[in-house]
Amino acid sequence: MRTELKLGLLVYAAAFGLNCFVPLPELVLGAASALALCLDTIGILPQPLYQSLKRAKKALRRAG
Numbered sequence: 001m002r003t004e005l006k007l008g009l010l011v012y013a014a015a016f017g018l019n020c021f022v023p024l025p026e027l028v029l030g031a032a033s034a035l036a037l038c039l040d041t042i043g044i045l046p047q048p049l050y051q052s053l054k055r056a057k058k059a060l061r062r063a064g
Contacts, residue, residue, distance in 0.1 A: 001043070002042075002043045002050075003043075004039045004040075004042045004043035005039065005040055005042075005043025005044060006043070007039050007043075008035070008036045008037070008038070008039030008040035008042075008043055009036070009040065011032055011035055011036040011039065012032065012033065012036035012040075014032075015028070015029060015032030015033070015036070016029070016032075
């Protein structure tokens with residue numbers, strides 16, 4: 001498993017696990033869900049697509 005996938009699952013579990021004990025605002029739950037979904041999506045990409053995404057990210061950093 002990639003690090004992004006592990007982090008996404010951890011964010012999701014932490015936000016909704018904490019919500020069982022302490023009521024969190026909907027904005028916090030929504031932001032945590034969105035972040036977790038993005039990280040999970042990146043974490044399950046096939047290896048060639050993942051590598052091309054990393055190359056594009058590096059190119060954007062050098063251009064900016």
